[in-house]
Amino acid sequence: MDAYSEQRKNGGNKLKETEIREQVLALCEVLDNKKALDILAVNVADKTIIADWFIIASGRSTTQVKALCDELEEKAAERGLIARRKEGYQEGRWIVVDFGTILVHLFHPEEREYYNLERLWVDDPQHCINYSREHAE
Template identity: 65%
Template sequence: MNQTYEERIREQALAICEALYNKKALDIVALNVADKTIIADWFVVCSGRVSAQVKALCDEVEKKAPEIGLAELRREGYSQGRWIVIDYGAILVHIFHPEERAYYNMERLWLDDPRHFVDFSKQKGDK
């Protein structure tokens, strides 16, 4: 059975969430923003405890992406390790240091419809 585009992108976004979870990322969420913006279909957002972990999470996503059919188009913020954005076209991955995550609070911009929100950490049983 062939997957639809939407199913494939959702599966890839959740595979990124799984890789982040396995590297101990905090507060992992996947946001379906396809009907809200033209820049991406999904945002994956998470936090690392410190800048070194933020970078390690980025490294893990970059390792996983080719395995699930994603090609990196651009990456920003790696050298500072405070807010890294990785662009895979249909999926944007945002990896935050906790202070930046609290300040920018990206989820509040996109949470008006819970059908578009997957709290990956809670799906895995984290508190």
């Protein structure tokens, strides 16, 4: 049973913020290990009901963006996180993967620059984890 189903089974109680943050960091690590660029996690819980966190990352090409998505789904499933929905995979320029409380946006660099989700959702840097910068060697 994935984390979202477990949450619903337990009366719909939300996962604890610390548990969600651990999941966010684990997903960021998967993306980092697969050489994603500019990984940013944004806490949007106070801004929208669609998710508690957005993870935004880029790949260098459509092939890499798809590979990031494949790896993310596989490694997330190993942790009990099952993607509920995925959009944009065929084109590979902006893939959105819905893990319930976490929504992952995987971009080709041109789409990321054009749509600039950071501008729309980041108004307080304290609500962000700049994973690429914080975990650089």
